[in-house]
Amino acid sequence: MERIPDRSGPHDGLPFPPGLHIADYELESEIGRGRTGVVYRAKDLRLDRTLVLKVLRPGLGRNETFRRRLAHDHRITAAIDHPHIVPIFEAGEADGSVYIAMRYIAAPNLRELLDRYGAIPVAGALRIAGQVASALDSAHEHGVVHGDVSPGNILVVSSADEERPQYAYLTDFGIGIRALTENFTCTGPYADTLHYVAPEQISGQPENRATDLYALACVVYEAIAxxxxxxxxxxxxxMAAHEHDEPPPLSQRSPWIPPQADDVMRTALAKTPDDRYDSCGEFVERLGAAVGGPEGLPI
Known part of the structure; x- marks a missing residue:
């Protein structure tokens, strides 16, 4: 069995090579990476199943406050039985590596879809948003704030069902913006999530459900525009724009959006958390009504 290599180099030894064993999991291939760690397709050697294993960057694993918060959030998140949250099997540590084992879902994330196709149809964007909003509201009811809602953390499964052609899963609970141990300045692939950071996160204020709502509104705006x-x-x-600038009207970016939807987006993207909607679901419902009439669009 190949041992976890020394991680004293400039990149902390990540990503790990295929074939490496971490606890009872064998890494098969890298499927993504971000600010907090590297994501692998892996095999559960105990149950002979394919899953996703996220290995956190060593700097995070050495932060005791972060480790306690991670363990707390994942215990709660693992207990949330929600159809649009990627199930978590285990969060643990082996040979100095902190890992999270999750269900493997063979689907692109929303970031990949936006990069590939650009803006998506309004009905589809709202359908995905409604599913993610439901997941977030459920987590908030259990006292968990996601903290890093972004297109890269939303998996989208295509379906032959004409009424529900997209099925969204939200992933990466508990290892969001708060995982940064130094500052918000990011480079390379990590900088992308700054497009969805709420003003209170930048100023170091506590995160709450309104923080996730702001990020979701940023995601929906980009998906449509x-x-x-x-x-x-x-x-x-x-970051200065998130803290001080007013969001450009969505109706000016997309010909499919009526001006009444701009008021909805303005509230969801308010600089002060208390000025936003009370829930993610309320935001999506109001946006759907503004775009599709009194009954809104199907979500």
Missing amino acids: GDPVFPRAGDTAL
Whole structure:
């Protein structure tokens, strides 16, 4: 069995090579990476099943406060039986590596779909948003804040069902923006999540359900418009826009959006958390009604 290599180099030894064993899991291939760690397709050697194993970056694993928060959030999240939350099997540690084992879902994430196709139809965007909103509201009822809602953390399964052609899963609970141990300045593939960071996260205020609502509104805006709310060059300018700039009206970015939807987005993207909607579901319902009439669009 190949041992976990020394991680004293500039990249902390990540990503690990295929064939490596972490606890009772064998890594098969890398399927993604982000600010907090690297995601692998892996085999559960005990139950002979394929799953996803996320291995956190060593710097996070050495932070005791983060480890306690991670363990707490994942115990609660694992107990949430929600159809749009990726089930968590286990969160543990082996040979200094902190890992999270989750169900394997063979589907692209929303980031990949937006990069490939651009803006998606309004009805589809709201359908996905409604499913994610339901997942977030359920988590909030259990006292869990996601903290990093972004297109990369939303898996989208295509379906032959004409009434529900997309089925969304939300993943990566408990290892969001709060996982940063130094500052918000990111580079490379990690900088993308700054497009969805709420003003209170930048200023270091406590996160709550309104934080996730802000991020979800940013995701929905981009899914419909094809571009982020604040397309700024550089982390500093982007964070300043989240803290101080008014969001451009969505109706000016998309010809399919009536002006009455701009008020909904403005409330969801309010700088002060208390000025936003009370729940993610309320936001999506109001946006659907503004776009599709009194009965809204199917979600």
